[in-house]
Amino acid sequence: MASDLVVGVYGGDHGDSVPCDGLRNELAHAFYPTDGGLHYDGDEQWSSLVPLPDDGSYDVVWVGINEIGHLLGLVHSNDPNAVMFPWVEPGKNKRTLAADDIDAIRALYPQG
Ligand SMILES: [Zn+2]
Structure with a gap:
C-alpha cells in the first residue's frame, strides 16, 4: 500500500x-494536494x-510543519508569527x- 505523504531528503x-x-535560499519544498511529496x-x-x-x-520541525501545511493545501502567510510565514530563520525554533x-486550516477544512 502506497503512502499518501512521502518525506525525503534530496539534492x-x-x-x-x-x-x-x-x-540557503530554498530550504525545502512540498506540493499541494494530492501530490504528497515533501522534499x-x-x-x-x-x-x-x-x-x-x-x-x-x-x-527541521519548523520547516516540516510549514511544508506539511502546503501538503494540506495552505499557502504562505503574511503573519511573521505564523509557521506558514515563508521566511525561516537559522538558529530559531x-x-x-x-x-x-489555525484560521487558515479551519477555512480549508471546516468542521460541521
Ligand atoms: Zn522535489
Whole structure:
C-alpha cells in the first residue's frame, strides 16, 4: 500500500519540477494536494534540537510543519508569527501554530 505523504531528503535535480538549490535560499519544498511529496534540501544544516545549536542550523520541525501545511493545501502567510510565514530563520525554533495558521486550516477544512 502506497503512502499518501512521502518525506525525503534530496539534492540537486531529483526528478521533479523543483531542483534543490544547494545551501540557503530554498530550504525545502512540498506540493499541494494530492501530490504528497515533501522534499528537504540535503545541502542545508538541519537540526531537531531545542534550542538549535549555534551553527546556522535550521529547525527541521519548523520547516516540516510549514511544508506539511502546503501538503494540506495552505499557502504562505503574511503573519511573521505564523509557521506558514515563508521566511525561516537559522538558529530559531518555531513549532507553535499562530492564530493565522489555525484560521487558515479551519477555512480549508471546516468542521460541521
Ligand atoms: Zn522535489
